[in-house]
Amino acid sequence: MTSAPNSINSFRTLPDPEGHFGQFGGRFVAETLMPLILELEQAYKDAREDPAFRKEMDYFLKYYVSRPNPLYYAQGLSDHLGGAKIYFKREDLNHTGAHKINNCIGQILLAKRMGKTRIIAETGAGQHGVATATVCARFGLPCTIYMGAKDIERQSPNVFRMRLLGAEVKPVTSGSRSLKDAMNEALRDWVTNVSDTFYIIGTVAGPHPYPELVRDFQCVIGNEAKEQILDAEGRLPDELVAAVGGGSNAMGLFHPFLDDKDVAITGVEAAGHGVHTGHHAASLTAGRPGVLHGNRTYLLMDDDGQIKEADSISAGLDYPGIGPEHSWLKDIGRVNYVSITDKEALSAFTLCSEKEGIIPALECAHAIAQIIKTAPKMNKDQIVLMCLSGRGDKDIFTVAEALGVKL
């Protein structure tokens, strides 16, 4: 890790008023959406300063999402690897089984505040779709979820869950038929229905103010984890690890620790079949800065600026971009980004199931795989804190197929 420029006293002050994290971020959207985006920015500013909004959020996070969730000492895995002490922040224990709901509670309350009457969202693994459908059911708003046709096949349990919750799931057949195309389609819906529709973006990407507000709503992960590790160990961890798709669970964990200079931070991208094969989703490792979906960020693309299809066994990481704040954290060197292949993630998936009795989502299996590589080289008194972003029930069909098992 290269050290940050001395001029930076805090890594937690961005974005600037135009939504920039260094050169990244911004508001690259069609004009039809601009007035709405400015309105959202104002509504969020007001809500953030309104104690009633905070109170309502806290209520739903506690009684509906079931927070705080535990910081769990993964002794089985720690002993097996024989190095650092590994802690899991148990986002898998949230209602709906992943961190995505933290953000959805915040955004649905914002939508209500703004008087919006219809919700749309994109989803990859289906976790964000399920979380969105869940809050829409709870708050009585109709919702339409855009999901790539390829993801509908590999995440069928979540598709059924969304439909049970009353959501309309629209298959997206354009482009690579996965997350990026679902986002295109959601944006198309939004431009068409600007006046009544709120777009609940599922990760720290999109035009300003989304990367900021989604991060703020997800920071509950890191804020709780910080308190919990101090309780358990009396000190901060040596390293944080989290998987990055768009980057919301990672940003939620990382952000409250960014100014704790002794805490090393590692984000794990999906290397798919291997970064060298070209079939992967490692935009920070192998991409370059470009503009897509409302922000400037690292993207996978060709020399003509055409976006490449991402490839990962994990639908939630299968995206050719990344939240702009991660791009900035990479460039200034505060966070180290690495990548993990499908194969490595699969063996981490089974190892965690066997050693901990926890079936992890394939997304965070990437983070576990990284720990499998590094923890054995660390001392027994060192601490690694990882975000277990979701549970793996949704992935059992994909994993069975990859392991050659017929269900």
Next chain:
Amino acid sequence: MSDAIIGGKDRIAKRFEKLRAENRAGLVTFITAGDPDPETSFEILKSLPAAGADVIELGMPFTDPMADGPAIQEASNRALAAGMHMRKTLSLVRGFRDHDHETPIILMGYYNPIYIYGVNEFLEDARNAGVDGLIVVDLPPEEDSELCIPTVEKGLSFIRLTTPTSDDKRLPKLVQNTSGFVYYVSVAGVTGAGSATNDQIIEAMARLRRHTDLPIAVGFGIKTPSQAAEVAREADAAVVGSAIVSKIAESLDENGKATDNTALVVSGLVRELADGVRNARK
């Protein structure tokens, strides 16, 4: 607000002057560069002025056209599959300029391919190729420093999209660095979707006229000659895109390849649209 001057002559301003002198609205036609393949696309492009196109919008293909409906998405996909890229798009324009020195060409698309080309290099090459202006869908005035300002400094026009969500509060910001003409997107939505009513267009035109003296072109959802004529009674130009691009799609063979008919059906439709536009105020 300075109009774009290219080597002492500004094709866009001249074209709208001519239209005013003829007391008629113009027809702006959209096709995607390289659709369905670079050669056929060049043939189509060359045929447009004679068929009655007054201004040409040439789409720069992009993998993720977020503000476009299925017709233009597919046009983009066909072009990319046929090996189209930005340098070839510019050489199409260069080739066109060998035959036509007067019809304005506006490149339309998304920012990323331009950003990756390099803004200054792109503007230099575009101007040298004979491009007159740019419409870049995902660059609102909040991002003017990216491309809009450099474009105007290079003497090209940066044409802004105004929409039904552009109210009196927003419009001053929108017309600020705009030149050439103002494009009014008559419905909130993607290209090729439904169309606005005549009353809605009249109301929007009045609102826009309060904020700009530039010519106003109205587009989105115009499919037939009679729709084009209706718009042409109110606006300075009518823009047709998806309907033309759909004609290209219909003309292809079972393998998605161009047929002898492809260029012909396009000029056929453009001729009908031009008739509608030219006779609108008679």
